[in-house]
Amino acid sequence: MTSVTKQKIAFTILGGITVLVALPVLLIVGVIVKHGLGAISWEFLSTAPSDGMREGGIFPAIVGTCCLVVTAVVVAVPLGVFAAIFLNEYAGDNWLTRLVRLAIINLAGVPSVVYGLFGLGLFVVVLKFGASILAGGLTLALMNLPVIVTASKEALDAVPQTFREVSLSLGVSKWKTIRHLVLPNAIPGILTGIILEVSRAAGETAPILFTAAAFYLPGLPQSIFSQVMALPSHLYAISTQVPNISLETRYGTALVLLALVFIVNSFAIFLRARLRAKRRW
Amino acid sequence: MTDLATTPDHIQVADLAVSYGRHPALGPLSLTVRRNEILSIIGPANAGKSTFLRTLNRMIDLTPHVQASGQVLLEGEDVLQMRDVAALRRRVGIVFALPLALPLSIFDNVAYGPRHHGLVPRKEMPGLVEQCLRQAFLWDEVKDRLKEPALNLSGGQQQRLCIARTLAVRPEVLLFDEPCSGLDPVSTAMVEETMQELKSDYTLVLVTNLTAQAARVSDRTAFFLSGELVELDDTAKIFTAPSDQRTEDYIRGRFG
Numbered sequence: 001m002t003s004v005t006k007q008k009i010a011f012t013i014l015g016g017i018t019v020l021v022a023l024p025v026l027l028i029v030g031v032i033v034k035h036g037l038g039a040i041s042w043e044f045l046s047t048a049p050s051d052g053m054r055e056g057g058i059f060p061a062i063v064g065t066c067c068l069v070v071t072a073v074v075v076a077v078p079l080g081v082f083a084a085i086f087l088n089e090y091a092g093d094n095w096l097t098r099l100v101r102l103a104i105i106n107l108a109g110v111p112s113v114v115y116g117l118f119g120l121g122l123f124v125v126v127l128k129f130g131a132s133i134l135a136g137g138l139t140l141a142l143m144n145l146p147v148i149v150t151a152s153k154e155a156l157d158a159v160p161q162t163f164r165e166v167s168l169s170l171g172v173s174k175w176k177t178i179r180h181l182v183l184p185n186a187i188p189g190i191l192t193g194i195i196l197e198v199s200r201a202a203g204e205t206a207p208i209l210f211t212a213a214a215f216y217l218p219g220l221p222q223s224i225f226s227q228v229m230a231l232p233s234h235l236y237a238i239s240t241q242v243p244n245i246s247l248e249t250r251y252g253t254a255l256v257l258l259a260l261v262f263i264v265n266s267f268a269i270f271l272r273a274r275l276r277a278k279r280r281w
Numbered sequence: 282m283t284d285l286a287t288t289p290d291h292i293q294v295a296d297l298a299v300s301y302g303r304h305p306a307l308g309p310l311s312l313t314v315r316r317n318e319i320l321s322i323i324g325p326a327n328a329g330k331s332t333f334l335r336t337l338n339r340m341i342d343l344t345p346h347v348q349a350s351g352q353v354l355l356e357g358e359d360v361l362q363m364r365d366v367a368a369l370r371r372r373v374g375i376v377f378a379l380p381l382a383l384p385l386s387i388f389d390n391v392a393y394g395p396r397h398h399g400l401v402p403r404k405e406m407p408g409l410v411e412q413c414l415r416q417a418f419l420w421d422e423v424k425d426r427l428k429e430p431a432l433n434l435s436g437g438q439q440q441r442l443c444i445a446r447t448l449a450v451r452p453e454v455l456l457f458d459e460p461c462s463g464l465d466p467v468s469t470a471m472v473e474e475t476m477q478e479l480k481s482d483y484t485l486v487l488v489t490n491l492t493a494q495a496a497r498v499s500d501r502t503a504f505f506l507s508g509e510l511v512e513l514d515d516t517a518k519i520f521t522a523p524s525d526q527r528t529e530d531y532i533r534g535r536f537g
Binding site (some may be wrong): 092162163165166167168169170171172173176180181185 | 338340343345367368369370371372374375377379381383384393394397398443446447450
């Protein structure tokens, strides 16, 4: 067998495996769109459920998920980015930073239902936030922190050390160097972490099940202390606890959740591409 | 206190010793840098040349576990005791071995320092940038494309941009750390010409691996070997009649 033929065979196998990896994603999206598209209507998107969830729409759940994601991002992004700046730029290599790094790696591996229980214990019960947007958003933020810290730290680390040296050698202070030179060059990488976590925050059921989600609420949340409906928990509820509900409604809900995540991700990816286009090193 | 402007010594180094952890890198050594001279430092690798240079504006602080003892007096003020390191670095600028343009436009590279120090009002920034680029002999080559990314420039142009950027914060001393190590002969000649011109306004310390470069541009030359100052004298004397055998061996290319 010539080396060219060998190479062709290898490429074919690798290509086939790559397609296999993409296949489940395509299938999932395909099935959800096929069964769910019929349910999508203006009424479905803009009204509350009625008739014990069997009729009406999912508007409160859409609003609820948006509120939870925004709260989680508003809390987790500054915390995560500042922690990453501290770890990467200021903290040296000592037992404390090693402990923090170890904690972050382990936190990333904690199952989401454990975050849910922790949120229930801390935010709902001890801090008396009740089941609310605040409690659910904070729980999601905790879950998001490890990935945001890790991604941000790697993005900061990828900015060449020489940039910092040049800036410091010009007598620019360390904080100004970070703020005006290092951080702008790390933003695309930091955005990648945030993108990942927005999807997770929007999609996770377990962390909000005990901390924020209501089975049914006719109205919209009034404040961050209101309980809310959310898309993933709503999907869970109508799939397991409401008999005789149409398949279309379930898949329609899943489709809306998917679309929501897709829209947020596309925007962030677009933003990242624009920022990256400006950078050349 | 004596009138500082009348003393010829700009920097007085006394018993300076630097070590990285347990490894001594330099000294103890003493020398002076005179106002408006070009002092070259030559010597083989691991001679402590760069360590010496980076001590003068405390860039060694960025290296972990570094320790420096002795005195480095800049206009009578001890650099090693200074608390405001940023202010020191504005007075003692450095040009690195590799042309390190920042990922900004040509204009913004030069304006980077003055902008952060609020050195001039916004309206006067273009004037300052032009002045610095002229001083670095780069203006004619870039005046029509100041908004272009600096990384588009050639290596030699980038190195002159780095000189302009260092000049823009209005230092009094300029340190050059092998500024021509990555440059072709034509660019090297331009950088050397720039240094000659700058001498009238600044004090220059040049670390170089090119002994011929030291002979061409500097007033005095110091020879470092294994962290020790072997000899410091007028460049003409060092290159014609050095007092130490080791200096002669190095210049004649017998080792190093």
